[in-house]
Amino acid sequence: MIGAILDIFWIPIGGFLSFLIFISVINKSIGVRKAYVSLLLRIFEYGRVSIETASKENHFSSHNPKTDDKQGVQLVDDTESKEGTNGATLITRDAVLLPQAQEPAPEKPVSSTKDEINFDFEKCLDYVKSGVEAIIEDDVTSRFEAEELKSWNMLTRTNRHYEFISWKITAIWVFGFFIRYVILMPLRVLVCFVGVVWLTVCTAAVGYLKDGPYKRRLVNMVLGMCFGVLSSAISAVITYHNEDNRPSSGICVANHTSPIDVLVLMCDSTYSLIGQRHGGFLGVLQRALARASPHIWFERSEAKDRHLVAERLKQHVSDPNNPPILIFPEGTCINNTSVMQFKKGSFEVGGVIYPVAIKYDPRFGDAFWNSAKYSMMQYLYMMMTSWAIVCDVWYLPPMYRQEGESAIVFANRVKSVIAKQGGLIDLVWDGQLKRMKPKKEWREIQQVEFANRLKSDST
Template identity: 65%
Template sequence: MMLLDSIGSVFSVIALKPIIMLMFFVIFLASIGKSIGVRRMYVNMLVRIFEYGRQNIESVRKLQYSNLNSSDVDEVALTTKELSTDSIDQSSNSAKINNVTKLNGVVTQMVNGDTNNGNSVISRVESLILLPGVENCPSKNRDSNQQDEIETLEFNLSNCLDYVKSGMEAIIEDEVTSRFEAEELKNWNLLTRTNRHYEFISLRLTVIWVIGFFIRYVILMPCRVFICFVGVMWLTICTALVGCLPEGSTKRRMVKMVLIQCFGVLSSAISSVVNYHNIENRPLSGICVANHTSPIDVLMLMCDNCYSLIGQRHGGFLGILQRALARASPHIWFERAEAKDRMAVARRLKEHVSDPTNPPILIFPEGTCINNTSVMQFKKGSFEVGGVIYPVAIKYDARFGDAFWNSSRFSMLQYLYMMMTSWAIVCDVWYLPPMTRNEDESAIDFANRVKSVIAKQGGLVDLVWDGQLKRMKPKKEWKEKQQEEFTKRLKGE
């Protein structure tokens, strides 16, 4: 018995030895900023598997629909034959004709597929849309016929119907709260968190799903946890050592080299594949602003350049990283609830930007995570400092893993678990040309201009709403503005 146990332990060591060597090889390559293209080959293979899964699902659906359609057609023919007999009265005929019409409609819909095609359920082209500011309200552009109808202060029920209609549209399709949920996928990516009950739709797809489950949870996840642990320890040690160096150009070069190296190792823990575009616009100083999806936005950007960070002070795992980074380079951490701390943050931000030797400071003006389908309101604070703004657009490919962090639903450890059990994290980063504030331009207008450029490049929806709406109710000022606008409509102004 002891001999069998010894033999089993030997075989276990022999089996684990290649995996351990592979993990250290991955860490070594990431530490020197090199890649042999394995992750890109892996992602390309996943694309082909997803495409095969899509074709398999469609073929099974067509087979089911064809079987259903054949039975429906027989029922239609039988009903039509019965309608042709003289023994059926007129009332019965009309009822069956209606049934045949409905049945034909069902058959047509099943053959052609979903007629919605992902479009909006309701059309808001000419409807009243309630926006935060009165200046954005389309009710001012109503036609002259409506203006002629409102001649006195007498209240008519029709005066408020536009607002009732707009409220009902917002309930049916809320463009705000839907941005704080996971992005909807067009095709299934073999993950149960995006499951549409497809894993058992056919035997082939079931086999692929089981194999993928085994690879993600038994092979990839333990390796990723180990690499993440090594990366965090390496980051803590390196930043502590670099922090002991005297201030100067040597320390700045060492900090940049160490941070890019350490974040390269951490990016391997989630099998990240990042495509950087227009690197000639990479920021070297000043303020860098980007759309915000999750904390790993910092990871994606720090693999290519060194930044100083500004953000809310966290505890737990993120707190460890924040304290480690603060030892080596200047960063700004603040408490969201303290108004006095915000004033100190603005002052420290100006001091940081005024020193050209400091690395560019990375800011996410949205102030919260959005699900990577849109860009919401940019806070004006970072655009009042002055200087050059470097916009950066980040777009994740949700097919391989959803990078969005719903902080109100998942803790950081839960989020890391989801990242490490995803297929991979694939994203594109665009460095956009630097932008400066015009002389006659307000900070709000400048922020909106930068936001629109980022949204256009990343293929995101440009929204005027404040992302903090997922934590708080609409501001009282917004309601008052809409009330004032409604009063003007009653007056006929």
């Protein structure tokens, strides 16, 4: 009896998974995810209107008719400012006090000759002001926190208890909680498991084939199919723009928000990857991908050898048969509001650079991975209990290093193009500041700037 019930239970699931794999093979979409996202947008809009209405009604009951309307609107504005994007800046800083893009400072940045300088404490006030501003509004650490929303998205990750402002909103929230945790999450976990197993089996089988055009075409088809299945595990809705600029060789660089960035791009094209070897879930995926196509994986000690990394990168790019190599020059995940300093290594190799801008819609789920706070499994749990992962990808025209242009200037030029297209804030700061102290060169730049200012004022 129990066996018969289980058979009946697994028949529709097996049929669903078979259908999912089939549409991934033929690279088609039946429009279910887009219809689902459109429905969510209507629900979010209803929730926003309900919250504003409830806020105004609460202030009307305060018996102050002259200021009720203003107070009601002010409450909504405060909510939006506090829950607004982390990219919004409240303080305009003096650009002179920010580190400028340039080559590392020499070992002796200040001349050894002794110049007479009339020191005045007033000349330090700009630096004191800049330090206070940095304490009030930190441009760096705020980029490694979850992006805040302008309006509630019916998820439980808020302490404002919007779900209890009315019985209708409460009913929608409870129903959404049931859908996400009881129906979607178990189904997504099952699809993810099937996708990983399918990826491992397919790449192992393709890995036995002899290198050649046939294998490359088969690898492209297999990886597109496997990552299409994996994208279903997070209900990914991806819109690709300017597909004529899709990279076919060379180096592809993109801003970095999440490990999902790889999945988002691999659903549309095949890339080689470069990075440190990992254990656990990521290690399984790395070993599976390495069987089918050329990738560059380093041990942690090897990854610190810049010359070794550059040499292997040049070898990969020099082979026209290799797929384009995907690099995230920031070296760490940023919270979908900004683009931080690009490492210059990938821009020293030479050849063509294909910029790609990735922007996630935070209304449906926060794609940012705060690796200091969540493990990979915790992050996947958050992804699978979100409404969906919705993002836009822009393929930008290829860029070349100009004659006499340094790698740092070239990297910043590419970074600014990506930031502008994705609607992201272009920051000069190194994302590694969340793990280490500022480099000595950054301090020396500020020391030289301050010394030059004192000299100019004393003359």
